[in-house]
Amino acid sequence: MAAGKSKIGRLVARSLGVPFRDTDKLVTAVHGPISDIFAERGEGAFRVLERQAVSDALQGDAVVALGGGAVLDAATQADLAGHTVVLLTVDRDSVARRLSGGRPLLDGGDADEAVERWASIAEARMPIYESLATVTFNTSARPISHIADDIATWARQRGPGTERSTS
Ligand SMILES: Nc1ncnc2c1ncn2[C@@H]1O[C@H](COP(=O)(O)OP(=O)(O)OP(=O)(O)O)[C@@H](O)[C@H]1O
Ligand SMILES: O=C(O)C1=C[C@@H](O)[C@@H](O)[C@H](O)C1
Numbered sequence: 001m002a003a004g005k006s007k008i009g010r011l012v013a014r015s016l017g018v019p020f021r022d023t024d025k026l027v028t029a030v031h032g033p034i035s036d037i038f039a040e041r042g043e044g045a046f047r048v049l050e051r052q053a054v055s056d057a058l059q060g061d062a063v064v065a066l067g068g069g070a071v072l073d074a075a076t077q078a079d080l081a082g083h084t085v086v087l088l089t090v091d092r093d094s095v096a097r098r099l100s101g102g103r104p105l106l107d108g109g110d111a112d113e114a115v116e117r118w119a120s121i122a123e124a125r126m127p128i129y130e131s132l133a134t135v136t137f138n139t140s141a142r143p144i145s146h147i148a149d150d151i152a153t154w155a156r157q158r159g160p161g162t163e164r165s166t167s
């Protein structure tokens, strides 16, 4: 969460000249705010809607920003095996200023609690994130536009393939 998937993904798509899709926004556009879905229908209901949005978004050429928990779904994990997966990371020290609310898994306490929850979720999920990643970019210390340029350059140079590497 808050690694920059939405902001950086949009710039990468523009640079590569392909559509951009953000699964959180696809869900929100049809079903309303994610916080409301969690509050009124529960996380499980959100995950069902999210899975459908992911499945739709992965059709055709595009840059897709996934919600942070989308890869917990086994079918999504299987789908991603056929795609280039860019893992964006952010260090704990840099994330605090990016957490401004609207993430139901982090909300409900003060800013320090949000960072604690963020860290615990990120740590628990990291093995899955890393197992699915083709390449990893750390977004902690550089501007969004520079990171997006690096990812687009990497993607252009790489062409088709499935090797894993770290930047
Ligand atoms: N490299 C960066 N430097 C500074 N701020 C950044 C950077 N990347 C993202 N941010 C800021 O962090 C916040 C979260 O970014 P963004 O919404 O793109 O993250 P996300 O990974 O899509 O998060 P979510 O889990 O909510 O989907 C935004 O306010 C964004 O401007
Ligand atoms: O990491 C998560 O589980 C989430 C991240 C957000 O992108 C949203 O998909 C939602 O708030 C859940």
Ligand SMILES: [Mg+2]
Binding pocket: 005, 006, 007, 022, 024, 065, 066, 067
């Ligand atoms: Mg996002």
